[in-house]
Amino acid sequence: MKEKQQNILIIGAGLCGSLLALRLGQRGYNVTVYEMRPDLRKVDISAGRSINLAFSDRGNKAMKLVGIEDKVKALCIPMHGRMIHDKKGNTYLSNYSGREYEHINSISRGELNGLLLTEAEKHKNVSIYFNKKCKSVDFEKTTALFQDYKTKDEFVEDADIIIATDGAGSAMRKSYYLGKKFLFSFSQEYLTHGYKELSILPKENGDYKTYKNALHIWPRGSFMLIALPNLDGSFTVTLFLSYDEGEYNFNNLTTEEKVLEFFQKEFPDALALMPNLIDDFFENPTSPLGTVKCSPWHYKGNTLLMGDAAHAIVPFYGQGMNASFEDVVEFDKVLDKNLESWEATFDAYEKTRKKDTDAIADLAIDNFHEMKDHVANPMFQEKRKLEMALEKAFPDQYSSKYSLVTFNEDIGYREAMLKGRAQDKAILNLLTDGIITLDDDLKTTLKKVKQETEAILEDDRIAGLK
Ligand SMILES: Cc1cc2nc3c(=O)[nH]c(=O)nc-3n(C[C@H](O)[C@H](O)[C@H](O)COP(=O)(O)OP(=O)(O)OC[C@H]3O[C@@H](n4cnc5c(N)ncnc54)[C@H](O)[C@@H]3O)c2cc1C
Secondary structure (H helix, E strand, O other), rough: OOOOEEEEEOOOOOOHHHHHHHHHHOOOOEEEOOOOOOOOOOOOOOOOOOOOOOHHHHHHHHHHHHOOOHHHHHHEEEEEEEEEEEEOEEEEEOOOOOOOOOOOOEHHHHHHHHHHHHHHHHHOOOOEEEEEEEEEOOOOEEEEEEEEOOOEEEEEEEOEEEOOOOOOOOOHHHHHHOOOOOOOOEEEEEEEEEEEEEEEOOOOOOOOOOOOEEEEEEEOOOOOEEEEEEEOOEEEEEEEEOOOOOOOOOOOOHHHHHHHHHHHHHOHHOOOOOOOOOHHHHHHOOEEEEEEEOOOOOOOOOOEEEHHHHOOOHHHOOOHHHHHHHHHHHHHHHHOOOOOOHHHHHHHHHHHHHHHHHHHHHHHHHHHHHHOOOHOOHHHHHHHHHHHHHHHOOOOOOOOHHHHHOOOOOOOOHHHHHHHHHHHHHHHHHHHHOOOOOOOHHHHHHHHHHHHHHHHHHHHHHHOOO
């Protein structure tokens, strides 16, 4: 099956779609991509939509696969840890890993997407068309209906297979759902919180106004502010806040005075760096955050959902893009098996992949609570200190949950979640019960943590959680 002359239609040239086009182009398929928006290399369309992202090892594995790791590295700003800001303006750096070479990166969505498009277009067998919006997909006939943004003309495209990488609001997923032709399960869960993007502009001489190589967090219990650096000396700042709960919320922050009062009270050190706050606040949209799960991702051997279209997650683990890139790596592995049909290929891919994307969706919700609240908790800080010490002393024997998810790209998210959660529970139990302390011999502590983790994993196995 799958002669290389086969025509593959990709809907959506975002991060996942452009990487997929590049990889399938490298594999020799005839690839056509239709993207709803204009070409982002020519038009600035990023305002208010996560301008920069945390890029880490799972995403980088995909860049290695397509041979552009060095080009991507040039776009990256390393972030070694979380710089936590308390209400008094004190800061505290909590590293992401005890292994010095492990860090995450801040990367521009537009630059990375643009690079992937350019690399994909280098292949004669890849064509990308912009301003063409998919309205629906006939998954039984393997055709898609598009509308040209400029002329408003509608046209139908057919292909041997269609892969939809059209993001969290996927048109093809909607066709699956509305078509009612097969048992399609779908859930979308919104958080009570939304987000708004703000900015810290560079100093007049172009320097960064605060420490460059960290992900800054202002955790405030039920809401938070974060900031990631950009190459031009600015930071993209994101406020995560409830729509309608608490003293301050998006629904009641309607006047300049109230917004300033909120920042003065909660984020005074950030406010001092943000003279442009009011303009940003009222110009930029407030957007919702949600988790999308669905199954099956494919209809027979005709169509397949990938990236956010199949599994949108909340952004708190910095893994949505990384997971979407990992989708392409995992799909590529299945293609290597050269199975007898596209149906068998899609089936095998979904079987191995879905458990992992379900896991990162749940981990991302966990991290929402960790970032806005737990990072400021003394017991949590003690646990992180201990984990950093263990990773440093025993780099080959210990990895925290964060490291398992972020820096261990050769294990799946589900395995990282099960082991990571058990370890978290073990350390917190041992610290709370005074069985270990930060001053103990690390070798003895590691042994106790491993024993307790194993006991918890065994309980989980007995309870059928594993
Ligand atoms: C606030 C925020 C912060 C985030 N931070 C991080 C982070 O730090 N790290 C991380 O790894 N992930 C992060 N993410 C998640 C990340 O943005 C997504 O997981 C990633 O963009 C998914 O890529 P995708 O290509 O599947 O979807 P998208 O990037 O959404 O791309 C979909 C593409 O399809 C196009 N399209 C949509 N509908 C149609 C249609 N009907 N017809 C044709 N084209 C269409 C869109 O224009 C777009 O180009 C964040 C998300 C948000 C909201």
